Structure formats: structure tokens, C-alpha cells
Amino acid sequence: MVARVATVAYHGIDVVDVDVQVQVSPGMPAFQIVGLADKAVGESRERVRAALGALGLALPPKRITVNLAPADLAKEGSHFDLPIALGLLVGMGILPAEEIANYLALGELSLDGRVGGVAGVLPAAIHALSCEKGLICPAAQGSEAAWAEGLEVLAPATLIALVNHFKGSQILARPEPRIAVADGSIPDLADTKGQETAKRALEVAAAGGHNMLMMGPPGSGKSMLAARLPGLLPPLDPAEALEVSMIHSVAGELEGGKLLRQRPYRDPHHSASLPSLTGGGHKARPGEVSLAHLGVLFLDELPEFNRQTLEALRQPLETGRVSIARANAHVTYPARVQLVAAMNPCRCGHLDDAGLACKRAPKCAADYQARISGPLFDRIDLHVEVPAVSASDLTLPPPREGTTEVAARVAAAREIQRARFAGIPSERRPRTNAEAEGTLLEEVATPDDSGRNLLGRAAEQMRLSARGYHRVLRVARTLADLEGSDTVRRMHVAEALSYRRVAPGAKAA
Template identity: 45%
Template sequence: MLTKVYGSAVFGVEAQIIVVEVNVDKGIGYHLVGLPDNAVKESNYRIAAALQNNGYKIPGKKITINMAPADLRKEGSAYDLTLALGILAASNQIEHKSIGKYLIMGELSLDGDLQPIKGALPIAIKAQEEGFKGFILPEENAKEAAVVGDLEVYGVKNLKEVIDYFDKKKPLRQIKINTRKEFLQKADFPEFDFSDVKGQESIKRCMEIAAAGGHNIILIGPPGSGKTMLAKRLPSILPPMTLHEALETTKIHSVVGKVKSNGLMSQRPFRNPHHTISSAALVGGGSYPQPGEISLSHNGVLFLDELPEFERRVLEVMRQPMEDREVTIARAKFTVTYPSSFMLVASMNPSPGGYFNDPDAPVTSSPMEMQRYLGKISGPLLDRIDIHIEVAPVLFEKLSEERKGESSIEIRKRVIGARDIQTRRFSNLEQVHYNAQMNTKQIREFCVLDDASKVLLKSAVERLNLSARAYDRILKVARTIADLQNVQNISTLHISEAIQYRSLDREGWLG
């Protein structure tokens, strides 16, 4: 007898329906076809033990299972439950009239318990699009999948619960979530706050500008000056995620199985990879491509601490994704694209010893050593970072102050105000939402300068020998500074402040 059961595979951040055709006929043998990987091939051992431990068995007949489309490689153990129910239905051990209305996924333990799967959210979205009545999956993934409306989601603990449901012995509890209500309830404030930072007012100003315009920023300073502390607090002043951004971000984290059991992500991601990371782990890839750190930080912050310690070739592969805000990974048989619209925050010491060219520093480095150290970072990569700022050590008088600094809540209000201005400005542009995303054409349209500003910028470009990309970055940052002041036209004050934030372009900045 032939039975069809439905599962799904995830490619990139999109899912595709997999039809599992199970045919039980006269003879002996177990044949699984349709390009399964080793984890799928091994499923027959898990299925046999799980069925036996729950009072069922694999029939002693010829079983042929085809996973269509047969030319797509099937990976992982999430098809165990799909295959097991297909075998039971094809051998008439369970009632199966309605089994084709459901999309079924889950990894089986030997006792029939279900283990969580990856990619539950994109699979649920695809199930809803394809018109399935419901989605049956492990209990740990149920809230994640229930984010999708108009789809019955059933979280189950073990194989027996699913069998009893189709045999109409015991109903399953449908998981329902009011997505918007849940999202608003969980949108609490991040644990780190700028009020904890003593001194560093000019750096806080830079972080505010970066947050307001979505600009990349690099902090250069000696050890203990507060670079990491400032970077960790940047998400606390970014605008709260919209529901659309939360769904986008959760989809990516779902693919790698990093979504917590409470479903939709409500906080902007903050990713802080170690400097030994490989290029595939940073931008995504592998034999069977997975999202990298730049995609896991989509709609959030990617913090690269001690930037020159990263391998140069690893950093260079970020250049294209930083411009295009997506990364495309091509393989012989398929291509996947992952979104990567993130804010880059990098930090670095000014020299191998960690200090500026200061005779009083504990460790001194010559200007040549400092220049060689900075040379580990390519000019094209630095060009893609809008704001370069020096972070000086905090004086004792500031550290010992009892008075707290301005809170993240107050700074965030100004950032949200500036972002609202940008939202109205770019309302007719589908791919642009804030100033850092503007291309050259949009910069010319929205960053119009008066004569005095042109003269000032021309002088800076010639004196600092700035590239065309650095010129555009200055205009973007100046536009953001004007937005923070709720001013329509860019003035010389905005241009001069933006020029100050190109420290690494200034000759002799090392002192």
C-alpha cells in the first residue's frame, strides 16, 4: 500500500516541502531513496526501536521510501517522525485518512520521545503558505512555530501522542499565541545601560550618532579604556525591533536551532565572535551552508573585539556583505542567500603593546610598530566603517564620581526621534530605512550642501587624501547629526563634527 506523508527541508532561510512516499509490498527489504544523508539513512534504527518500545513494529515486508523531490539532498534527523508515521500508515497500523493534511517533523529517541528540530519557524511559514491544516512537531519548538497565524500547531512529547491523535484516541493540545501581544510583552529593556559608564561623553555621543543612523563604528584605545563596555551597551539605545524585524531575525536563528523555547525574539541580537573564527563561520558556508555570525547579527550588532587579531582574509570576506547587506553562498547544485543587515562595532588597541605612543605608558611601541599593527586592517575595510574614534583612558576623578551618567532610555528617545525622521524621508524607498543604507544617488539627493560646507569638505578631502567612499561616509554621518538636531539642512557644524570621526584618515593621529 502507498501512503504520502509531508515533511520539509530548509535551504538558506526558506523551507521547501518534502513528500515522503512510503510503499509496503510483498517481499523483504528496506529501501530509502531520494538523496538522504547519513543521518536520514540511520533513521531506520531509531524508528525500529521507537516503534517496538511503543507496541508497534516495522512490517516484515518490502518497504520502499522515496523522499521527493529526489534530486535535493535531505539532511538531518528531523525526518524520523515523518518516516515512522509513513511506515505505520502504509502498513495499516494506524488510521491515516487525514495524515496528508499535516506537515510532520521530529527526531525520535529510541524510547519514542521527540527531540527538538532546527528551522521550525521557516517550515511553519511554508506549511501555512502551502495550505496545510496543521503542523505536528516536538513540544520544544511549538511556540516558535505558533508565531505563524492561520496554522494549527501541535507540540508533542513522544511518538505515542501522535499515533493516538490519528487513531482518535486522544486529542492533541493546539498551541496558540497572540504574536503581537507576546512580542510587546517580551520587549523589555536590555540589561546593560549607558548610565553605568563613567566619563567618555564624547564616545557616548559617537555611539548615539552610530545608533541613530545605523553607522558602523571602530573604537581605538588602550586596554581598560571602556571599549567593550561601550559596545555592549549599544543595543540598549537602538530602537526596539519591529514585529517584521523580529520575524526576520527569528527565522535566521531558527535555522541554526538557536531560538529559545519562548518563540519570537524581541531583543536585537548582539554577537561577539572570538578572533580565531574562520571565514565560513563569520559569513556563513560549509559543505551544507549555514548562516554565519554576520547573518545571526541581522537587525542587531556584530562586535569584533581586537580587530587586528582577526585573520586578514576572514575580515576581507565581510566587505561585500557590508555593502549589499546580504551574503550569497554558491555551491555546484544550489545557491542560498542570507540577510546580513547589521551594525559593525569594532575595537582595537592602537599598537601591539596596547598603548598610544606615550613614554609614560607601561608598554611602549615605536611609530613603525604601531603602523605595522594598524596595517593588518585593509583600507577598503576601514572605508566601510563610517565612524573612527579614539577612546582615551578615564581619569580617576571621573571614575570616582557618584553621579550617574545619562541613561540609555534618554539617549534612545533621541535615537528613535532621528530614526522617525529617516523613516519619513525614505518612505518611498523599499530597501532604505536609515542613513547608513543610502547609496551614492540617494546621498546626492538627501545630503545637499551649502557653499560653505562644500568648501570645508573639499579642504578635508584634499588634506586627508580621503577616498570617494570616505567622502560619502562623512556626508551620511553629517546627515545623521542633522537629524538628531531635527534640522533639515546640513551645515558646516555637522560636516566638521563628521570629519572629526575619521581618526584613521588623519595623518599623524598616532601622535
């Protein structure tokens, strides 16, 4: 007899069915796992043996073979422990095979029989629902699985609790779905004194989902401003929350099984490696650019990042996804992020202060800024100078407007964009102006005659690329939305152009 238990493997955020086949047959005592299992899966033998021992059960003195089918698919992770244990319990006649066949199982086993948390419960739950099966998962992640409405979820804390449930001596209640509550740690924009131009650009970036670069001397408030951006952004809607939470679930970062509602904010250190930023490694896990999907990716000290690492961001910023190609995996993750970066104008940071600047100025500034390629600069919509804050600004009382007031204007502008794009099929529908492109962008963002003439002259004088031209249109559309204007006018185009970085050798319009 071969006992069968359904489980899954992961290919990015996609789920692949795995059939755990357990055979207990006469022969020399042995316990073998086959089916292209990695080391973590191979070590399941000892965890399962000890967990069954904690129940007072010993493995039969027979030949035990566990096959993970399909055999040519790489199996990774500790979540195969629970389905292997269930297969053994069915093979030993302790659990009924017909009932176990109705469930998809995943979970890691402790030596004392506790069921520990694993990555990827949320996508597994959605897959189980589509297959018309129930789900058996760790108790710590039951609320994560419960978001699959209509799915039967068993979330035992221990293996013995699961056995007792199927024996009828204990009933496992269905867990309740939970949402991660904002901890209130996002600082208020009212804490920032001065920097009115930068705060205006931050509002525009939040309203349209635009990429932004802040350049200024140390201590001018660049990181302070970036930390306040999440408070200006609207919460994730239900579909977005599910999309973002699935990525965090696969990465094992969905704390307590709670669905995320606040937009992600990721700020990796400039020493971050290429796989940690874009994804990859042995198991092709999502990187920071995917964990920031539909949120903010903040890169402080931008020129200090490895050049190759920064160049790898060019494709995700353009396409909204990142493809990881490895010898043993080819995986694509969503990566629709809002890039916010900060940098000093030169290595010493005091280019505009003759008393503090180094002796190599201005050549040091040219060398330092040259670490960022032109194509990457071109993908940034808003280039903002953040000068040093004067002592007189610091002595001023707090500004009248804070995060609450600005966030209300951002929400109104976002609602205009949502209504504008509502009639477009979901697979092509932009969420914000920053995602609009092609003929759709021309339909919604073409300026009036005066604005079109200004943009045409500026494109020639500032040597705007086609990408830069369209990014100016997107920013101008956002400026019009913030004002509540149906038409993109000359003033909107002029302000959008003021945020563009002038190419070397060109002159501002």
C-alpha cells in the same frame, strides 16, 4: 500502496518541498532510505524503529523503501524522522492517509517515542501556510510555528500523543505564540565615566545604524561601551522580528520557540574561523554575520582576527547579504549588520604612553594597524579615539544621562528616518540612514552651501574615496536627525568629518 507525507528541506532560509514516499511491499525484510540522504537521515531507520517499538508496534517483516523526493536534492538533518514514521504508520494502516496528506511534518524522534526539537520550524510554518497545509512539529517549538497566523498547528510531545489525536482519543490544543522577553542583562550607559566623545559617537552610531571602530589602550572602556549599545537600539518591529527569527530558527538558536524582539548582539572571539563568521561548513549554516542581522556584530581585538576572515566581511557590509558558495551548496543569507569593532593602537597597547610603550614604537603601531586593510577601514563610518580614563574621572559621581535618556533620543531620530523613507517600495526602502544610497542619499543628505563647500575641501585634503564621501553624508544626516534639523548644516558635516580616519599621507581638514 505508497504512503506519502509532506516535509521540507532548507536552502538557506528558503524552504524546498520534500515528498516522503513510503512503500511496504512483499520481499525479504529490509528498511532502506533513498533520495540523497546524509548520515543523520540514514540513521533515522533505527530511531523510527525504536520509536514505533515504544508504541508497541513492530515493523512488518516486509521490504520497506523510503524515497525522499526529489531524489537529486541533498537531504540533511534529523527532522525527517517524524514524516518517515508517519509514512510507516499510514503504510501499516494505523493512520488515515487522507488526513496526514493535509499536513507538513518535521521532528526528530527519540528512542522512547518523544518528538524532539529541530531547526527551521518557523520558515517551515510560513511555507505550510502558503501551501494551505497544516504543520506537525515538536511540542517545544509549537509556539514558534503558531506565529504563522491562520495555520493549523499540531505540536505533540510524543508520537503516541499524535497517533491518539488522529484516532480521536486525545485532542492536541493549538500552541500559543510567545515572544522572548528581554532578561534585563544589558548594562546601563551611566556606568561609564568619562569618554564623552566615545559616548557621543555611540549615540550617533545607534541613531543611524553606522559602523564604528574604537581605538584606545587596554582598559579604556571600549568593550564596556560596545556592551551598552544594544540598550540604545529600538526593539525590532514585527516584520523585522520575523525576519531575524527565521535566520535563528534555521540555525537552531530560537530558544523555546520564542520570537525575538530584541536586536541581536553577537561578539565572536577573535579565533573565530571564516565559516563560523560568514557562514558555511558542510551544511552551509548561517554564520555570526547573519545571526547578527539587523543587530550588532562586535569584533573585539580586531587586528587579532585572521586577515582572510576580516576581508570576507567586506561584501556583507556593503550589500547586506552573504553568499556562501560550496561544491554542494550555493546559499545566500541576509547580513545587514551594524559593525562595532575595538582595537589597541599597537600590540602592547600603550603607544601614547612613553613610560609603558615598547621599544618598537611607533613602528609597531604601523605594523599592527596594517593588519586591517584600507577597504575595510573605509567601510567604517565612525573612527573614535578612546583614551585612557584618568583617576579623576573615576572618582566622579555617575553621569546624569544613562541608557534611558540616550535611547529616547535615538528612538526619536529613528522615527524621523522611518517617516522619511516610508514612501519608498519595501524592497528598496532603507531602514536607517546607513542604508541610504545613490540619488536617495543625495536628496535627503545634501548639505547647505556652507556644508557642501566644507565637504568638498575635506574630500580633497583627506583623500576621501567615493564611499568615504557618501558615508560622511550619511553620518551628517544622522547628526541633523538627532538635532531635529531638516537641513544638513556645516556643523553636522564638520562633526561627521571628525569621525573619519585620515588616510596615510593626508592631512585633516
